[in-house]
Amino acid sequence: MNKIKVKTDESLFLLYAFLLSQKQLRGHIDDYYLKRLTYNHFKDYKTNFKSQMHHYHYVYLVLMLNKFPSFTLNKELIKNIPNNNVNTFNKSKYILKYLKDFYNNTDFENFYIEILSDYKKECDFISNIFKNYNISKVLDDFFKVQSIKQVIYPMPLEGMNSGLGPMINDTSYAIIGPPFSISKINLIIHEACHARAKKILEPLRSKINEKKYLFEDIKNHKNYCKNYSNWHIYFEEHLVRVIHIAFIQNLLI
DSSP states (O other): OOOOOOOOOOHHHHHHHHHHHTOOOOOOOSSSSSHHHHHHHHHTTTOOOOSSSOOHHHHHTTTTBBBBBOOBBBBHHHTTOOGGGGGHHHHGGHHHHHHHHHHTOHHHHHHHHHHHHHHHHHHHHHHHGGGGHHHHHHHHHHHHOOEEEEEEEETOOOOOOOOOOEEETTEEEEEOOOOOOOTTTHHHHHHHHHHHHHHHGGGGGGHTTTTHHHHHHHTTTOOOOTTTSHHHHHHHHHHHHHHHHIIIIIHHH
């Protein structure tokens, strides 16, 4: 049985709508019709917020909030944050007061209700793709990790063909951007691999760190992608790409 769940999420949509209104999201405003619609609706909202980090860290934070529209953190979830993530997580809390202001001083709630049926259609489409696949079992068997739950949040405001893959406790989250089509299976596999790779790489962190000097040469390369801001993130990203292309893809054919 596939353990993948596909959901909408109002708190995530709030985060993305806020960042989009400030033009602090990757991609182009015209990537997707709901992205343009959302930007046009909230573009006049003014704030002095300046993003201090990649939006992955804000997504990770929002996934740990209590039930929307609460802007308080779930104590059970945050007590298991890995030690190496604590400092960044604490810095990310800077955004909470801005999200609360955005929610209270715009008509976000009404807007979300208006677009929700279109948002749900995208989720239903993605959900139907996985009826013929058992991605979770394939990944768990390959990585030899304990069974991991998978939750997918299609996000119309994310960058085109982009995604994020945070892991919280035993749940792997995949936030995926448009277009919402059969091609999304590869992006979801990629993000789900990250969750499992993290479990394998964590005990090897000090060993991987011994090769950190390689990152200096990588950063000077003309094709270096600044999305991967440190050696551990960069190493994991490229390991996942190799595993996905060389092994996982063949197992699902």
